[in-house]
Amino acid sequence: MNYNKIKVHIADDHKILIDGVIALLNTEDDIEVEGFSLTGRQVVNWSSKNTADVLVLDINMPEMDGIEVLKTFKKRNTTIKTIILSSLSDPKLVQEMIALGANGFVDKSRANEQIIDAIKVVHNGIQYISEDIKVKLLDLYASDAKEEDEPEYLHGDLTEREIAVLKLIAKEKSSSEIADQLNVSIKKVETYRSNLYKKLKVRNVVGLAMYAVRNKIV
Numbered sequence: 001m002n003y004n005k006i007k008v009h010i011a012d013d014h015k016i017l018i019d020g021v022i023a024l025l026n027t028e029d030d031i032e033v034e035g036f037s038l039t040g041r042q043v044v045n046w047s048s049k050n051t052a053d054v055l056v057l058d059i060n061m062p063e064m065d066g067i068e069v070l071k072t073f074k075k076r077n078t079t080i081k082t083i084i085l086s087s088l089s090d091p092k093l094v095q096e097m098i099a100l101g102a103n104g105f106v107d108k109s110r111a112n113e114q115i116i117d118a119i120k121v122v123h124n125g126i127q128y129i130s131e132d133i134k135v136k137l138l139d140l141y142a143s144d145a146k147e148e149d150e151p152e153y154l155h156g157d158l159t160e161r162e163i164a165v166l167k168l169i170a171k172e173k174s175s176s177e178i179a180d181q182l183n184v185s186i187k188k189v190e191t192y193r194s195n196l197y198k199k200l201k202v203r204n205v206v207g208l209a210m211y212a213v214r215n216k217i218v
Contacts, residue, residue, distance in 0.1 A: 040064025070100035104128035170212035
C-alpha cells in the first residue's frame with residue numbers, strides 16, 4: 001500500500017524518553033520519526049527548515065522552555081501541529097499552552113497509551129486533550145465562570161447554524177466532518193467556529209464544549 005506517513009519530530013531534554021517514544025512510534029506503519037531536539041533553541045532552529053507533520057514538545061527544556069518555543073512560533077507565524085508531552089498537567093498551564101497554539105496535551109505518565117492516538121488525531125486537524133486533563137479544564141472553566149459571575153449567554157445570540165456547528169464541535173467532529181454533515185464548505189465551518197469563539201468569549205474547543213454542556217445544547 002502506498003500512502004504518506006505522518007512525520008513526527010520529538011523535543012525533550014531526556015534522551016532516554018526520546019528513545020522510548022521513538023521505539024513506540026516505530027511500531028506504527030503510518031508514523032515515521034523525523035529527528036529530535038534536546039533543547040528549546042534546537043526546536044526553534046529546526047522549525048525554520050521543518051519537514052515534519054507533528055511536533056511532540058516537552059515544556060521543561062534548557063535554553064528555551066516549551067512556552068517560549070510556542071511564543072516564538074506565534075511571533076514568527078510558524079504553524080506546526082504541536083502536542084505538549086509533559087508531566088506538568090496543571091489546568092491553567094494547559095490552558096496557556098492551548099492559547100499559545102498547542103493542538104494537544106498528553107501527560108507523560110500516559111504517553112505509552114495515548115501518544116499514538118494523539119499524533120493521529122492532531123494530524124487530522126482535531127484537538128487532542130486526554131480525558132483526565134479535560135475534566136480538570138472543565139472544572140477550571142466552571143470555577144472561572146462562577147468567580148466572574150458572568151451572565152449566561154442566551155441561545156438567541158447564536159444562529160441555528162451556529163448551534164448546529166457547536167453541537168458537532170462538542171462531539172469532537174473535525175471541520176471537514178462538520179462540513180460534510182451540514183453540506184457546507186470547510187471555509188464556512190471555520191467562519192461559524194470563529195463567530196462562536198467571539199460570541200461566547202472562549203478561546204478553544206474545550207471552552208465551546210463547556211458552554212454546550214452547561215447550556216444543555218449537547
